[in-house]
Amino acid sequence: MKEFHGRVIAPGCVSAPALVSHGGLNTLASFQKALQFGDKKATCGDQNNPDLYGKPMAGKALCLPQTIGSTTGGLVLYCACSMHRQPACLLFSNPIDSLAAAGSVLAAVWLDNVSMPVIDCLGEEFLAYVKDGMTITIQENGVVRVD
Template sequence: MKSFQGRVVTPGEITAQALVSHGGLNTLASFQKALQFGDKKATCGDQNNADLYGKQMAGKALCLPRTIGSTTGGLVLYCACSMKRQPACMLFSEPIDSLAAAGAVLADVWLEDVSMPVIDSLGEEFLDYVKDEMTIVIKENGMVEISD
């Protein structure tokens, strides 16, 4: 097991299987099928993200460097949470951008029955270490534990 300390953006404790992207997450392209066409598994629709394309994001520990895309990013994350199609958590190796953070924080504050812990600033070593399907445990203080 290996541990990484990050900054808590939205709190929570959770255990989930990792889904890793080494490129940025285009939130709109990635969640479009989940939001517009009723895909409850939130299958990634971003053809430009080879790591995630065609994979189920709902319920996974989404590990990535950053989000990319338009100003809709925060709203897309909030909508995914409101429709219960969000990742179990989002873990960023870099600092989160303000738009994605806004969506996660709004979901945390406004949606009573939804949880999507978000931890950022985990570092490049985190993204180099974590692999798909590893078990991720998030502690309340922003500690992320990874095991095979």
């Protein structure tokens, strides 16, 4: 077990299995099937992300360096939350970009009964340590425990 400390963007407590990407998450390409075609598992559709492609993202602790892609990124995250197809949490090794932050914060503020805690600045050691399937637990103060 190892603990990491980051900056809380959207608060919350959760425990979920890790899903790790060492490349940036293209939110539109990744969530397109979930948003347009009703894929409730939010299977990653980004063929350019071999770490995530074809894997279900809903309910997972999505661990990544940053998001990439178009200006729709924030809206895509907000819509995934509104449709209850969001990851259990987003954990960034780097500082979050403004679009992903906007989508996460808007979902936290505007949507009732939806939770997607977001923590950034966890560091490169976090992304090097965590592996798919490990249990991630986020505590109220932003501490991320990896078991």
